[in-house]
Amino acid sequence: MSSTSDFAVRAAIVGLGITETGPVYGRSAADFAAQAVQLAVADAGLRMDDVDGLLVSSGVSGGVHIGLAGQLGLTDLRMLSHISQAGSTAGAQVQLAALAIAGGLATTIVCVHADAPLKPKVKSGDAYRQAAGGAAAGFAGLAMVAGPRTPTAGYALAARRHMNHYGTTSEQLGAIAVGQRQWASKNPQAFFREPITLEDHQASRWVVEPLHLLDCCMVSNGGVAVVVTSAERAQHLAQPPVHLWGCAQTHPGYRMERGSAWGLRSGAAISGPAAMAMAGITPRDVDVCEIYDCYTYTVLITLEDYGFCSKGEGGAFAASGALAPGGALPTNTGGGQLSSFYLWGMTPLSEAVIQVRGQGGERQVERHDVAVVSGNGGVLDFHSTLVLGAQPRA
Amino acid sequence: MSDFTIERNEASAPFFDAAREGRLLIRRCTVCGRLYPPQQRRCVDGEPLEWVPATGAATLISWAVDHGAAVAPDLLSAAGDGSVIGVVELEEGPWMNAALPGVDPTQLRDGMPMRVEFAVFGEAVPVFLPA
Numbered sequence: 001m002s003s004t005s006d007f008a009v010r011a012a013i014v015g016l017g018i019t020e021t022g023p024v025y026g027r028s029a030a031d032f033a034a035q036a037v038q039l040a041v042a043d044a045g046l047r048m049d050d051v052d053g054l055l056v057s058s059g060v061s062g063g064v065h066i067g068l069a070g071q072l073g074l075t076d077l078r079m080l081s082h083i084s085q086a087g088s089t090a091g092a093q094v095q096l097a098a099l100a101i102a103g104g105l106a107t108t109i110v111c112v113h114a115d116a117p118l119k120p121k122v123k124s125g126d127a128y129r130q131a132a133g134g135a136a137a138g139f140a141g142l143a144m145v146a147g148p149r150t151p152t153a154g155y156a157l158a159a160r161r162h163m164n165h166y167g168t169t170s171e172q173l174g175a176i177a178v179g180q181r182q183w184a185s186k187n188p189q190a191f192f193r194e195p196i197t198l199e200d201h202q203a204s205r206w207v208v209e210p211l212h213l214l215d216c217c218m219v220s221n222g223g224v225a226v227v228v229t230s231a232e233r234a235q236h237l238a239q240p241p242v243h244l245w246g247c248a249q250t251h252p253g254y255r256m257e258r259g260s261a262w263g264l265r266s267g268a269a270i271s272g273p274a275a276m277a278m279a280g281i282t283p284r285d286v287d288v289c290e291i292y293d294c295y296t297y298t299v300l301i302t303l304e305d306y307g308f309c310s311k312g313e314g315g316a317f318a319a320s321g322a323l324a325p326g327g328a329l330p331t332n333t334g335g336g337q338l339s340s341f342y343l344w345g346m347t348p349l350s351e352a353v354i355q356v357r358g359q360g361g362e363r364q365v366e367r368h369d370v371a372v373v374s375g376n377g378g379v380l381d382f383h384s385t386l387v388l389g390a391q392p393r394a
Numbered sequence: 395m396s397d398f399t400i401e402r403n404e405a406s407a408p409f410f411d412a413a414r415e416g417r418l419l420i421r422r423c424t425v426c427g428r429l430y431p432p433q434q435r436r437c438v439d440g441e442p443l444e445w446v447p448a449t450g451a452a453t454l455i456s457w458a459v460d461h462g463a464a465v466a467p468d469l470l471s472a473a474g475d476g477s478v479i480g481v482v483e484l485e486e487g488p489w490m491n492a493a494l495p496g497v498d499p500t501q502l503r504d505g506m507p508m509r510v511e512f513a514v515f516g517e518a519v520p521v522f523l524p525a
Contacts, residue, residue: 125462134397134398135398135399135400135401135516136398136399136400136401137400137401137402137403137406138400138401138402138403138405138406139405139406139409139432139433141399141400141401141515141516141517141519142400142406142432142433142519142520143433143491144398144400144465145400145465145466145469145493145513145515145519145521146479146490146491146492146493146519147458147460147477147479147491147493148458148460148479148491149460149462149465150460150462153458153460153462153479156458156459156460157456157457157458157479157480157481158456160456160457160458161455161456161481164456164504164505165504205461206459206461206476207461207462208458208459208460208461208462209458209459209461209476209499210458211458256431256481256488256489257429257483257487257488257489258483258487258488258489260489263456
């Protein structure tokens with residue numbers, strides 16, 4: 001075989017490290033990052049000396065940077081970089097690691113993301129909110145008045161546009177939240193495990209209408225790391241290998257003017273099909289989806305863009321129960337960012353690794369040969385996709 | 395929160411001068427004529443932009459009600475429990491984010507005609523209301 005996508009099939013994820021997550025105080029993001037790396041390397045059955053590449057990612061609290069290599073005592077690294085693509089970072093880290101391994105630049109690359117924005121007196125909603133009041137210069141002042149001032153407000157505008165155009169309803173978004181909570185109730189690591197109903201969703205307060213509180217992810221402290229190495233070497237390590245079958249990124253760069261698809265179609269519409277084409281699959285072949293879920297609406301538009309349902313049918317698809325336990329397309333099987341923990345793209349990626357390995361315990365899906373993972377950042381501005389398989393790609 | 399003020403800078407001065415007189419300015423490429431919202435710095439081709447008047451007529455693309463702390467009391471909705479923000483499509487084509495102060499969000503409709511008004515926070519800024 002000699003196609004340009006050979007690089008992807010030469011890589012596998014062989015280690016996963018997840019620290020304690022949630023309102024865990026008194027630890028820095030760098031501390032979470034270091035522990036996640038150590039856990040992932042040990043999980044793979046490797047030693048820290050085996051690591052020759054490190055790709056770090058920092059959340060809103062900052063503090064995770066290339067100095068992490070020194071903190072971990074890693075020597076003579078052949079690749080070291082800080083990847084910064086917001087919610088699409090984790091997928092991009094794995095993609096770059098796979099390229100580097102296929103190109104012979106390094107053999108064992110750890111990708112890590114950690115954040116610690118929660119403090120005892122800082123609520124989730126404040127971690128991402130621009131302060132109001134005071135003075136602002138020039139067009140920054142205009143933007144303060146015009147909004148959106150938070151990611152939630154940006155997604156609310158996007159979601160409303162989808163509702164306007166396709167008739168998507170708040171209750172359909174609620175079905176996503178309810179289904180994911182059902183999954184979370186089976187996940188001992190999830191932060192929110194109490195079942196919720198559609199009525200609970202509808203009764204939860206507006207954050208930015210049309211998004212209720214239960215449409216929004218939480219904010220978490222913690223760290224997650226994965227180890228990427230060659231598919232050959234993966235066969236001889238401690239865990240069942242999770243093979244990379246395909247990957248892609250798309251950063252759409254919407255032109256905000258007449259005719260824009262903003263809010264209706266995201267970068268996922270290019271990234272998803274590209275990654276699945278590289279993997280040699282179609283949506284019908286996918287057993288489990290781990291979709292970036294900063295908001296319920298993000299899940300809906302991503303599933304549409306990936307082709308799991310027709311454009312505009314995402315609401316009905318979610319309301320059918322397809323995504324929940326027992327549904328046709330198990331999605332966000334750990335509870336996702338809505339119910340389990342929020343560490344950007346590492347939330348969906350880590351759950352995909354667990355599912356493809358078959359280590360999901362009570363929440364393990366029956367068929368787990370092929371998983372699709374999405375990453376999303378900005379307000380639908382940055383997108384990455386990974387296709388993962390339990391076996392080497394045919 | 396009522397002490398929020400905008401301080402002009404060099405790039406925004408012509409825009410705020412016009413806004414004070416009740417005129418909305420947008421940007422136009424001096425070479426290709428493409429139109430942009432006010433904050434655009436250069437044409438996507440790199441060519442310089444000039445200020446041109448917009449009619450102030452627009453249609454509503456989307457809206458949301460932010461229930462977080464308002465930037466200023468004047469921006470609250472009719473019900474007073476949040477600030478309505480929107481995306482409008484100017485008659486000329488560019489989209490703008492804009493405050494929709496004092497409106498009842500249940501009365502807003504996709505594609506409804508909107509018109510510019512100006513609210514003063516140190517400088518005058520465009521806001522949009524149902525036409």
